[in-house]
Amino acid sequence: MGESSFNCIHMPSFGEAEVVLRDGIERRRMVVIVGSCVINYHGRASSTLTRGERLVIVKPDGSIQIHRPWDVSPVNWQPPGCIFHVDVVDDGLRLRAVRIKPREVVDVIFDKITILVCCTLVDEGDFSLYASELDMQKAIIAYPNIIEDGLKIISFERHVDPGFIDLYGLDSKGRLVILEIKRRVADKSAVLQLAKYVNEVKSRSPYREVRGILVAPGISKGVQSLLSSLGLEFKRLDPKRCSEILNKSSGSVDLKKFIQGSHRS
Amino acid sequence: MGESSFNCIHMPSFGEAEVVLRDGIERRRMVVIVGSCVINYHGRASSTLTRGERLVIVKPDGSIQIHRPWDVSPVNWQPPGCIFHVDVVDDGLRLRAVRIKPREVVDVIFDKITILVCCTLVDEGDFSLYASELDMQKAIIAYPNIIEDGLKIISFERHVDPGFIDLYGLDSKGRLVILEIKRRVADKSAVLQLAKYVNEVKSRSPYREVRGILVAPGISKGVQSLLSSLGLEFKRLDPKRCSEILNKSSGSVDLKKFIQGSHRS
DNA sequence: TGCTAAATCTCGAAC
DNA sequence: GTTCGAGGTTTAGCA
Numbered sequence: 206m207g208e209s210s211f212n213c214i215h216m217p218s219f220g221e222a223e224v225v226l227r228d229g230i231e232r233r234r235m236v237v238i239v240g241s242c243v244i245n246y247h248g249r250a251s252s253t254l255t256r257g258e259r260l261v262i263v264k265p266d267g268s269i270q271i272h273r274p275w276d277v278s279p280v281n282w283q284p285p286g287c288i289f290h291v292d293v294v295d296d297g298l299r300l301r302a303v304r305i306k307p308r309e310v311v312d313v314i315f316d317k318i319t320i321l322v323c324c325t326l327v328d329e330g331d332f333s334l335y336a337s338e339l340d341m342q343k344a345i346i347a348y349p350n351i352i353e354d355g356l357k358i359i360s361f362e363r364h365v366d367p368g369f370i371d372l373y374g375l376d377s378k379g380r381l382v383i384l385e386i387k388r389r390v391a392d393k394s395a396v397l398q399l400a401k402y403v404n405e406v407k408s409r410s411p412y413r414e415v416r417g418i419l420v421a422p423g424i425s426k427g428v429q430s431l432l433s434s435l436g437l438e439f440k441r442l443d444p445k446r447c448s449e450i451l452n453k454s455s456g457s458v459d460l461k462k463f464i465q466g467s468h469r470s
Numbered sequence: 471m472g473e474s475s476f477n478c479i480h481m482p483s484f485g486e487a488e489v490v491l492r493d494g495i496e497r498r499r500m501v502v503i504v505g506s507c508v509i510n511y512h513g514r515a516s517s518t519l520t521r522g523e524r525l526v527i528v529k530p531d532g533s534i535q536i537h538r539p540w541d542v543s544p545v546n547w548q549p550p551g552c553i554f555h556v557d558v559v560d561d562g563l564r565l566r567a568v569r570i571k572p573r574e575v576v577d578v579i580f581d582k583i584t585i586l587v588c589c590t591l592v593d594e595g596d597f598s599l600y601a602s603e604l605d606m607q608k609a610i611i612a613y614p615n616i617i618e619d620g621l622k623i624i625s626f627e628r629h630v631d632p633g634f635i636d637l638y639g640l641d642s643k644g645r646l647v648i649l650e651i652k653r654r655v656a657d658k659s660a661v662l663q664l665a666k667y668v669n670e671v672k673s674r675s676p677y678r679e680v681r682g683i684l685v686a687p688g689i690s691k692g693v694q695s696l697l698s699s700l701g702l703e704f705k706r707l708d709p710k711r712c713s714e715i716l717n718k719s720s721g722s723v724d725l726k727k728f729i730q731g732s733h734r735s
Numbered sequence: 736t737g738c739t740a741a742a743t744c745t746c747g748a749a750c
Numbered sequence: 751g752t753t754c755g756a757g758g759t760t761t762a763g764c765a
Binding site for chain 3: 751752753754755756757759760761762763764765
Binding site for chain 2: 751756757758760761
């Protein structure tokens, strides 16, 4: 914040650019270059790109990407951890990014540099992607039939001793149903979590039948047999489908309203 | 080339930035912004990113991507064809990218703009990627002996019910040969794919012997036993060697001509 | 570190 | 426009 954290040079000579670029990379700053270049790649595959104007980005983590004026993904790139070499060669400036394992090399040879920007990006922001588990809950609450016909949801995030049951309901035959929801492929731990809740509920309601259903887009290998041995079930449900269902749903699912209903029980 | 094809403003006011950014987008130029921002995304999933300094790129094709100081892939993005809205809001500048189908919105709200660059990138370069699966096909077609002596290729990309057989041929003893080609280490899925094709062909030609060969630079652990149990074979072939073979080959392999031959069968 | 599975995958081609 | 399959996939989660 205090010191100047960026510099920017226009139409530099290759000598100037060499100094600034090398310095920017060494000091682990973000480097952005617009210029005319050719690109060669050799590694798992090989590629060439003849001359044209592109945007080149070198990040502090040692990754590089070369962008053409179209498409989201770069035409060439190198993942974090590269070793860079900057050299003036044959009336041009060569930026070489070397990946050690697997051995891969990307060469960017500039014949013209329009602009070169080096800057320090301070980014302590928190990123959160909340695609799903909540959306999956909402979708099931709004349309319990996506789990099975006749299912009725009684409450959600219901507290029991080991934690919180995602969804709690009754099936068409009046049996208690405990739903454990995962937004990704469920592993063994998810099954054990569900088993704990089921056992807890069974111990409190010894004369009722209690079903436990693991709801997820898929299950890891071996999980099906574990489920079977514990008398639990699996219902495949795609988080994306839940989003779609919610988007199509005319009004938003009102969890607050639902909470009141659930408090009755 | 003739007219100045870029402009660059440092630490602009939101009003200035609004004008330049909107103009740059409308004129379909490449726009690069370094600044402090928060980002919200709603669509197939949802995400939030709290304040921090990032690099934002808007391309002439109507795509946008937001880069943090690490990782090759952007933290948020929107594919080509977006509709953009630029507005000054609450002491900030909001850049909104809307995708119509599926409905998705990315909002970038800047509280500080360090630098804003608009430029026209002229890029008519040709990109070519070598040592692809196609190259392996071509090399095998040109020199079937690299698989085994006496092999004759009958057709390629032949359609059968589950999909397309990479290469289809006859061995020295007149048996049908199905080749599944992978340019990388082949895993279980490649074997199952090959098995499907072999079974399909066997069911159509119940009185012919049918061999299935997986062609790849290597196979994952455990794949050999799966191959054996299914009565399939593995032939090691390096994609790079295929490139070399093709490069040494005097003329290019004429697939069109080959297609005519394959139509006979 | 190496492998397996998911991704707002991206991207291109076929239908 | 939608679906299907491949990718220098990339990325995340485990063994």
